[in-house]
Amino acid sequence: MSSHRLTFTDTSLTDGQAAVWAGALDDRMLLAPAGALSSSGLAAVEVLSPAVLDACMARDEHPLQRVELARRHYGSVPLRATVNLLTGHGRPGADVLGPTAIDGWLSALAAAGLQQVVLLDPLLELARLKAALESASTAGLTAIAALPYAADDGVSDETYAQRAASLVAAGAARVMLRDESGVLTPDRAHDLFPALVAALGSTPLDLHTRCHTALGTVVALEAGGLGVSGIDTALPSVANGASLPSLPSLIRVLQREHRHLDLPDLDRLLAADAILADIADQEGFPAAAAWPFDLATYVHQLPGEVAADVRQAVRERGRWADLHEFAAECAAVRREMGSPPMVAPFARAIAEQAMCHFDGEQRYESLRPVLRRLLQGAYGTVDGDLRTDLQARVGSLLSSESSSPTVEADLEADDEDAVLAWVAGVTIATVPRRAGVVPYEALTxxxxxxxxxxxxxxxxxxxxxxxxxxxxxxxxxx
Known part of the structure; x- marks a missing residue:
């Protein structure tokens, strides 16, 4: 039996439904499973992420109102959000969320009822991560620093351990190994998790992994016995495949093995899942399904909903047999862009660029905007080598764009809508208005x-x- 308590955070309302339902869960649906989910004994429920924020804006829903609604209906269970310090909307000077934007956004989230935040800087630039972690702590939030994981040769357990320790030194209250591409294997976990735990000391280690290769559940089960303190999961209706491991499945195994007896209430979780299943049936949302093991995943390393979108796109083209060809092109584009982590904002841009080439366009005849900004150095320094011919083609940043704080100077941190517009890359005039939300109505x-x-x-x-x-x-x- 494990000597430490293992806790679980539910991400059904964010990454789960983004991967399986393409982000279609609206504010009405958010409230439907609140009673059952909030009383199930979860460590937290995630209610907002970059993908969900974009979906809210597209539906004319105010993202902060989503947090406020969750706070009123989810009782005492802590609410969590994921915030990416890098953006993909291309607003001049806002490729990186600077101190003013981060201060304002985290303060607004805390005021709306958030209690925990996962801060993701894909390039792990410690100066801006440190500033963001300090902003989170000042706002009264539990600051969780994300450590991106990739199946790249040459990145040792010791390197990951050093990166984890640097996040603690920067002020992280917890560190989350974030395997958004689902490429972590049980064999690697047996060496990596103990190295991370040792490097973190008293700072808890969390795990966020996906099920692209059908190994996510096994990795999650192993994690609890290797020192991991918290695991991100989803309910069955939005689990597996590009999503996260199913928490009820994990609980059944842990109960059978008499491990971690202080587990969430399975009946309450299943009741919450039944509500989501009814919504899916009524709205015609796709059913969650496990993906078979495929080595292409380890080549393209696309995360979550990006991987799901690519699989659908390849099938629609009638080229499923060429999936490995696409994966190889995706890997080539990533390598030519300096091998950035395959998370937002880079992963989708790399996938879209590779799909252009896959469709027959001459390589780099066109160039995705995020990749152009990456080549220009707008996001920071990547580990690998960039293609110098492409760098020469796009040129350097304009002097007016070279310093985010300068462009951000006119932003009012205490103006929630102005901060939201900055984060989302829209004008203040297009920020959704708060409106009454009618509870979701289940129909016969x-x-x-x-x-x-x-x-x-x-x-x-x-x-x-x-x-x-x-x-x-x-x-x-x-």
Whole structure:
């Protein structure tokens, strides 16, 4: 039996539904499983991430209102968000969220009811991470620093341990090994986790892994016995594949092995999952499914929803047999861009660039905006070598863009909408207004049918449906 308590954070409302439902879970649906999920004994529930923030903006939902709603409905369970210090929207001078933006955004999140934040700087630039961690602590948030993991040759356990220790020195209250591409194997975990735990000392180690290779659940199960303190998971309806391990599945194994007896309430978790399953059925969202093991994952190393989108795109092109060809091109683009970590904002841009080449475009005939900014050094220094011909082609940064703090100087940190506009890369005029949210309404199949017919009835003079036990007749008057 493990000598330390293992805790679990649910990411069904963020990364889980982003990977399986393409981010379609709106504010109404966010509230539906609140009663069951909040009373299940979770260490935290994640309610906001960069992908969810973008989805909220696209649906005209205010991201801070989403946190406020969750705070009112999820009781005492801590709420968490993930914040990426690098952006992909291309706003001049805002490629990196500087001190003013970070101070304002983290303060706004804390005021809305957030209690924990995962801070991700893909390039691990410690000066800006230190500033962000200090901002989080000042705002009263538990500051968790993300340590990106990749299946790259030459990166030793000792290197990861040194990086983890540097995050603690920068002020992290916890460190999260973040394997968003699902490429961590049980064999590697047996050496890596103890090295990280030793380097962190009394600072807890968390794990965020995915199930791209169908090994995520095994890695998560091993983690608890190797010193990991917290594990990110999802409910079955939005688990596996590009998503995270299913928490009910983990609990059943741990219970059978009599490990970590202080576990979340399985019945409450299953009740919450049943609510999400009903939403998926009513809305026509895809069912979660495990992915078979495939070595292509270790070549392209695409994270979460990016990997899911690519798989769909390759299938739609009728080129599933060429997946490994795409993976090789994706790896080549990454290498030519200096081998940045395969997380946002780099991963999607690399995948899109590779897909252009995969579709027959001459290599780098066009160039994705994020990659252009990467080549110009807007995000910082990458570990690998950049293609010098591409660097020469895009040129250097304009002098007005070379210093984010200078461009950020006019930002009012206490103006929540101004800060949100800066983070999201939009104008203040387009920031969604806060509005009343009606709880999600679960409908019977008959009610769903009737509502759908009523929505379409105006197009027809007469609309009739006859089936066993069902008779609906709608007719326009006059």
């Amino acid at each position: 199949p008959y009610e769903s049918l009737a509502r759908g017919l009523l929505e379409r009835a105006g197009r027809y003079a007469t609309l009739s449906v006859h089936a066993p036990g069902v008779r609906i007749h709608l007719q326009q008057e006059g």
